Amino acid sequence: MQIRAWHLSMGLILLGSCATPPAPPPAEPVPQTLPPPSQSAPGMNAGSTATNKQLPPGKPGSLLSRVDRTRLTAQIRETPRPINIRHRCAFRDETGYNGSTQVEIANSEVRVLNTQINIPDHGSCNFDWNGFQQTKRSPSIELRHPADGCTVRIWEQGRQLTISYSQCARRCASAETFKYVWPVLIDSVNGACD
Structure with a gap:
């Protein structure tokens, strides 16, 4: 009899612990x-x-x-702070992908931008400032070449400046070569580029 009462009380305790507490009253809007x-x-x-x-x-x-x-x-x-940089660097990775970049930007206005990228077994690409028109200054810089539609975007994130290229296959040895082009990254503190 005591065992049965004990089981019954344990069952009620277990059932009670599964019950949902009442919902709290809605918070007053601040x-x-x-x-x-x-x-x-x-x-x-x-x-x-x-x-x-x-x-x-x-x-x-x-x-x-x-x-x-x-x-x-x-x-x-x-508006973010304006981009100001004057830099020249060269880069090379373990696969032989290499290149060089010269960039000069004052108050988010591009004055010089020349990039040469060499992709092993595929050829090279040349992004020369001549003929590009600056179409945006903020939040990122955008350059566009009216003849071929090549677009260059430049932005700063922390201490890193990124230069990316899109629709620029005509600036490479072949359209296939452009598929291997990566953005150029410049560390504004130590001057390294990648």
Whole structure:
């Protein structure tokens, strides 16, 4: 009899531990205070237009309604800092892929860009600045050649400058050669390129 009562009580305890607790009451929405339009958010330049952009209002209880809009606005940057670099380097990897790059950019305006890439058993590619037109300055630089559509994109990420090429098969020994072209990476601190 005692064993049966013990089993019954253990079964009830086990069943009770599986029960779902009642749902908590809904959280009170936190009121958001925005700076007046005439003031800029902390950390922003007075001339910045980022404070003029408004986030869409969030539904009560949604994640967007709980965003600290003042802090978020302070973190938004309209434009990244301009790219400034003057560099010449050569690179070679263990497969024999090699090349050289000369680049000069002042205030995100390209003044010189010459890249020569040699791909073993496939030929070479030459990306000479002559004839390219700069079509973008921010957030990345974009150059386009009107005759063949070759596009060069340049951007900075941390201490690394990346120069990539697309639709530039005519600048190589053959269209097949361009399939082996990788972006050129330049380390702005130690000057190495890859």
